[in-house]
Amino acid sequence: MKTKRMTRGGFWGTVIPPVAIVLVLLVGWELAVTLTGMRPQVLPAPSRVFVEGFERADIIWGHTLATLQVTLIGFAFSLIVAWAIAIAIDFSGVLRRGLMPLLVASQTIPIIAIAPLMIIWFGFGLLPKILVVALVTFFPIVVGLIEGFNKADRETSNLLRSMGAGRWKEFVYVRLPSAMPSFFTALRISITYAVVGAIFAEYVGAQQGLGIFMSTQKNAFRTDLVLAAVAVTAVLSISLYLLTFLIERVVIPWSFKERKARGAR
Amino acid sequence: MHAEMTPKIELVGLDKQFALGGGETREVVRDVSFSVKPGEFVSVIGPSGCGKSTMFNIIAGLELPTEGEVKVDGAVVNGQREHFAYMPQKDLLFPWRTIAENGALGLEVQGVPKKKAVERAKSFFSTFGLAGYENAHPYELSGGMRQRAALLRTVVQGREILLLDEPFGALDSLTRIEMQNWLQGVWSEYSWTAVLITHDIREAVYLSDRVIVLTARPASVRLELEIDLPRPRELGIVTSPEFAAYEEQLIEVLHEESRKAFAQQNGAEKR
Numbered sequence: 451m452k453t454k455r456m457t458r459g460g461f462w463g464t465v466i467p468p469v470a471i472v473l474v475l476l477v478g479w480e481l482a483v484t485l486t487g488m489r490p491q492v493l494p495a496p497s498r499v500f501v502e503g504f505e506r507a508d509i510i511w512g513h514t515l516a517t518l519q520v521t522l523i524g525f526a527f528s529l530i531v532a533w534a535i536a537i538a539i540d541f542s543g544v545l546r547r548g549l550m551p552l553l554v555a556s557q558t559i560p561i562i563a564i565a566p567l568m569i570i571w572f573g574f575g576l577l578p579k580i581l582v583v584a585l586v587t588f589f590p591i592v593v594g595l596i597e598g599f600n601k602a603d604r605e606t607s608n609l610l611r612s613m614g615a616g617r618w619k620e621f622v623y624v625r626l627p628s629a630m631p632s633f634f635t636a637l638r639i640s641i642t643y644a645v646v647g648a649i650f651a652e653y654v655g656a657q658q659g660l661g662i663f664m665s666t667q668k669n670a671f672r673t674d675l676v677l678a679a680v681a682v683t684a685v686l687s688i689s690l691y692l693l694t695f696l697i698e699r700v701v702i703p704w705s706f707k708e709r710k711a712r713g714a715r
Numbered sequence: 716m717h718a719e720m721t722p723k724i725e726l727v728g729l730d731k732q733f734a735l736g737g738g739e740t741r742e743v744v745r746d747v748s749f750s751v752k753p754g755e756f757v758s759v760i761g762p763s764g765c766g767k768s769t770m771f772n773i774i775a776g777l778e779l780p781t782e783g784e785v786k787v788d789g790a791v792v793n794g795q796r797e798h799f800a801y802m803p804q805k806d807l808l809f810p811w812r813t814i815a816e817n818g819a820l821g822l823e824v825q826g827v828p829k830k831k832a833v834e835r836a837k838s839f840f841s842t843f844g845l846a847g848y849e850n851a852h853p854y855e856l857s858g859g860m861r862q863r864a865a866l867l868r869t870v871v872q873g874r875e876i877l878l879l880d881e882p883f884g885a886l887d888s889l890t891r892i893e894m895q896n897w898l899q900g901v902w903s904e905y906s907w908t909a910v911l912i913t914h915d916i917r918e919a920v921y922l923s924d925r926v927i928v929l930t931a932r933p934a935s936v937r938l939e940l941e942i943d944l945p946r947p948r949e950l951g952i953v954t955s956p957e958f959a960a961y962e963e964q965l966i967e968v969l970h971e972e973s974r975k976a977f978a979q980q981n982g983a984e985k986r
Contacts, residue, residue: 605803612775612801613821613872623824627811704811704852711854 494674503678509663514682516658520576520648521690524583525641532588536595540625541617546596557589561647565654574655582651587640594636598629631705634698641694645687721789722750723908724774724876729783731769743769744780745933751876754906758919760969761929761937762976767912768880770934774910775801775878787875800874804881806865808853814864815840815849821872836871842901843867859890863897870907877909884914895921896950903947916969917953920944920961928968931976938968 476496482488483495490498503510535553539546561582568578602624610620652661660679667675699706731744743766751757761767772778774785776796784791787798800821808817816829818836823829840846843863853861862882869877883891895918902909902922913919919926920942928938942961944952952958 605805606807608772608775608777609801609803609807610824611777612796612799612878613824614796615824619824623820624809627809630811702811707852708810708854 491671491673494677499674499677499681502672502674503681506675506678510660510679510682513658513660513663513679514686516656517645517648517652517660517683518686520579520651520659521583521644521686523576524580524648525587525644527580528584528588528640528644529591531584532591532595535588536592536599537621539592539596540599540621553589553592556585559585561586561650565651568651569655574657579648579651579656579659583644583647586643586647590636590639590643591633594632594639595629598632599625601628601632627702630702634694634702634705638691638694641690642687645683645690649683720752722786723753723755723788724910725750725784725786725789726774727784727786729770729773729785730781731766731773731778732781742933744773745935747783747929747935749927749936749939751908751910753908755924756902756907756909756911756922758911758913758923758926759929760913760916760919760926760965761934762931762969762973763914764980765929765932765972765976766934767929770929771878771880771910771912775799777801798874799876799878800869800872801878802865802869802880802882804884806853806861808856808861808864808868810853813850813852814845814856817853817864818867818871820868825872836867839867839871842904844897857890858886859894862886862894866898870905875908877907879909879911881912881914883918891915891918892950898922899946899948916962916965920958920965921948921953926961926965928965928972931972931979937972938965940964 480495480497483493494502535549539549564585565578565582568581572578572581599621602620606624607620610624615623648659649661649664652659653665654661656662660683664676664679667673667679726748729744729747730742732740732742735741747770749757759767759770769778773780776785776792776794776799779794785793792798808814809820812820815833815836818839819827819829819832822832822835827835837849840849843866845860845863845867848856848860848864853864856864862885866879866882869879883894886894899922911919911922923942926940926942927936928940929935930937940961944957944961
């Protein structure tokens with residue numbers, strides 16, 4: 451039902467509802483601030499956030515680029531590590547049993563505690579930030595890949611083996627392509643963490659980036675500029691999230707078509 | 716008298732036990748021996764859970780027997796997979812490949828360059844009633860067509876023996892009859908040596924030169940029945956008295972074994 455309504459609504463049907471809700475919230479916020487006469491240091495009106503932010507657009511843009519750089523490099527690094535771990539685990543039961551507890555444990559590390567330590571260990575450069583981004587993003591990808599590889603069941607494995615395939619060919623011909631849909635799902639979850647991770651890493655200490663910008667503005671009681679940076683962060687996250695759909699369609703067009711065919715039936 | 720022909724496949728005293736842990740074992744296959752002549756179509760039928768699939772995996776070389784031998788043309792081939800083309804119950808067509816590419820899978824795995832493999836797969840399309848669907852994807856095909864594509868993928872490999880594991884089990888009964896009729900036709904044309912596992916007595920009689928009935932677990936050969944019906948067989952043959960007599964004979968034996976299997980399963984649950 452839901453998908454049907456979405457397709458009937460088309461592009462505008464998907465775009466208008468979220469935009470309308472955001473607009474309603476912003477108007478309510480604006481009214482509340484004006485009516486209560488709240489001080490902008492506590493809560494600025496959205497119009498003020500927009501105007502002040504726009505005045506410093508070039509500065510914010512510079513910080514945004516820095517954050518984007520950290521996000522993308524960190525995420526690329528995370529992807530490489532996640533693929534390597536997932537493939538290794540897929541090939542070896544011993545590695546799976548040995549690594550999984552460690553991987554889960556890595557996700558219980560409070561980033562708030564580890565990020566400052568990263569700066570102590572690796573300085574104010576790119577490296578500690580890349581590591582923080584990788585730490586918060588690699589786990590969902592690893593889990594998504596492992597589960598995806600296992601979508602190829604026993605019967606498929608038998609079929610491939612009967613054709614003469616060894617473990618490696620089985621991986622290339624079946625397990626890898628079977629894993630792609632869940633890989634992209636995991637990618638979507640991870641990419642939203644990536645931006646937050648980058649900002650957090652910068653918040654602790656950096657020369658450039660939205661994180662350090664927010665930190666400085668907060669210390670100067672410029673709540674409006676902090677919120678402007680938050681808005682930019684949101685736009686950045688949503689853009690990257692949408693980008694994953696685009697990449698998915700290019701890389702595995704069959705998955706999209708198959709899902710659509712099933713939905714139509 | 717002619718010297719007896721070497722059978723294409725010969726199973727000699729196949730035995731399979733699985734370790735259950737705690738030193739216990741479960742015997743799944745016991746002393747199974749039978750042979751298949753070149754170009755013969757043999758069906759294996761037995762109560763569900765009797766160990767047919769395990770036996771099949773042993774023939775296909777996917778599992779090793781605890782004891783016994785699988786021979787092809789007189790040579791022991793235990794654990795060798797290159798003589799058999801295997802068709803599982805599910806079609807297992809890959810959604811990321813077109814039908815022609817799915818058909819080419821086996822050849823590709825065996826090292827044939829993709830383009831050549833796809834060409835060879837395409838040359839079978841009209842025989843398999845799939846002409847025009849070379850570049851379609853699996854989700855665009857009906858159940859019967861998917862099953863034909865899966866059989867095409869099996870046959871293209873050009874191996875000596877086809878092993879079909881309930882290939883029509885998942886189809887609705889009308890499509891299944893159509894597929895059986897079609898398979899009967901192509902089989903008489905190509906005269907593959909084929910072993911078919913099935914639950915369907917009518918399917919077994921209709922398609923086979925010989926039907927082998929297995930006992931409840933552990934599986935051993937209960938009955939071998941020669942099906943002496945003229946080929947090509949028309950669909951109407953199923954109503955002939957000869958056909959009915961074969962069916963009756965099989966039903967009787969099979970029901971006895973099914974009851975045993977059922978009692979076994981009930982016993983296991985109570986334990």
